[in-house]
Amino acid sequence: MGSTPDLTAAQWRKSSYSGHDGGDCVEVAEASNHRVAVRDSKNPHGPTLLVSATAFADFVSAAAARAL
Numbered sequence: 001m002g003s004t005p006d007l008t009a010a011q012w013r014k015s016s017y018s019g020h021d022g023g024d025c026v027e028v029a030e031a032s033n034h035r036v037a038v039r040d041s042k043n044p045h046g047p048t049l050l051v052s053a054t055a056f057a058d059f060v061s062a063a064a065a066r067a068l
Contacts, residue, residue: 005032007048014041028056 010029025041036056038049051059 005035005037005050007031007037010037012039012041012044 007029010031012027012029015026015028027039027041027044029037030053031037031050034053035050036053038051038056040046
């Protein structure tokens with residue numbers, strides 16, 4: 001997939017299912033080369049998972065279908 005993108009200026013978005021009480025939170029940001037970066041909002045300097053935008057969309061669709 002190429003080199004690791006520079007995410008210092010990334011626009012991170014928290015999951016709409018994350019509570020406001022500081023509980024378990026996932027954040028995502030657009031990365032280069034049609035990838036999505038995923039991280040734990042409680043550890044913003046920790047590891048970041050990079051997946052293809054297609055794989056992330058498939059994951060979100062599958063999770064939404066199971067939540068119904």
